Amino acid sequence: xxxxxxxxxxxxxxxxxxxxxxxxxxxxxxxxxxxxxxxxxxxxxxxxxxxxxxxxxxxxxxxxxxxxxxxxxxxxxxxxxxxxxxxxxxxxxxxxxxxxxxxxxxxxxxxxxxxxxxxxxxxxxxxxxxxxxxxxxxxxxxxxxxxxxxxxxxxxxxxxxxxxxxxxxxxxxxxxxxxxxxxxxxxxxxxxxxxxxxxxxxxxxxxxxxxxxxxxxxxxxxxxxxxxxxxxxxxxxxxxxxxxxxxxxxxxxxxxxxxxxxxxxxxxxxxxxxxxxxxxxxxxxxxxxxxxxxxxxxxxxxxxxxxxx
Numbered sequence: 420x421x422x423x424x425x426x427x428x429x430x431x432x433x434x435x436x437x438x439x440x441x442x443x444x445x446x447x448x449x450x451x452x453x454x455x456x457x458x459x460x461x462x463x464x465x466x467x468x469x470x471x472x473x474x475x476x477x478x479x480x481x482x483x484x485x486x487x488x489x490x491x492x493x494x495x496x497x498x499x500x501x502x503x504x505x506x507x508x509x510x511x512x513x514x515x516x517x518x519x520x521x522x523x524x525x526x527x528x529x530x531x532x533x534x535x536x537x538x539x540x541x542x543x544x545x546x547x548x549x550x551x552x553x554x555x556x557x558x559x560x561x562x563x564x565x566x567x568x569x570x571x572x573x574x575x576x577x578x579x580x581x582x583x584x585x586x587x588x589x590x591x592x593x594x595x596x597x598x599x600x601x602x603x604x605x606x607x608x609x610x611x612x613x614x615x616x617x618x619x620x621x622x623x624x625x626x627x628x629x630x631x632x633x634x635x636x637x638x639x640x641x642x643x644x645x646x647x648x649x650x651x652x653x654x655x656x657x658x659x660x661x662x663x664x665x666x667x668x669x670x671x672x673x674x675x676x677x678x679x680x681x682x683x684x685x686x687x688x689x690x691x692x693x694x695x696x697x698x699x700x701x702x703x704x705x706x707x708x709x710x711x712x713x714x715x716x717x718x719x720x721x722x723x724x725x726x727x728x
Contacts, residue, residue: 496542
């Protein structure tokens, strides 16, 4: 347990199991972070759940970055969902969006009789998962990619860490849409990540300790992980109290988009003027929407093109 005040939600925190060769992180997302992201787009419920998992996973992994920047959990393919992105920034900002074809989604939902689709159904035969780390000011990001062949995003993330990072990892992700009397339902998410620390001369072999921690981790239920009435430190104690567990100071996360007019203008200026003029509307402006936050912009054409002759 810990004497550190633990917020109800909207945080990510490291934790340490005493005398065990593992490192862990947990995330709890709710009204200040995940709920507005999912409600803003009004996705089908099962797609909202998967996107929520991507945002939660981004927070779990991105909070380990040792530099200022961002981490993207990005899935893409040729299925009903062509693109899904969850993003964590080291200032605590989260955002996410998904691009899908409504007709193909409706067909998939009919085939599955409303049951949650697995990842190959969502992203098709070419589906792949990328974890992309972008340092502020750096020209090239670092990315690792694995096929989306497992049933859930958590399982696919475990494959990524096994194959790309060679780090034995367990991941649990859970979402719940909770009813609030007198108010619209609220999206809540919980996530936990556990990784083995490699053995060395000081630690010796770490397999036995990892196996014990992994066995306890496997008892974690979806209901516990996203339960707002079960504080995170109490959940960790429930899982690992026999060895002792300590949660570090949580870091807040919040729904926050980085879009702004200046950034859009800088993105548009390199495009050919002729192409931009074809998109201009009657009032002489370009109408643009941010895919992440749905904010709408109107950019006067003269701000992004050379004066017409």
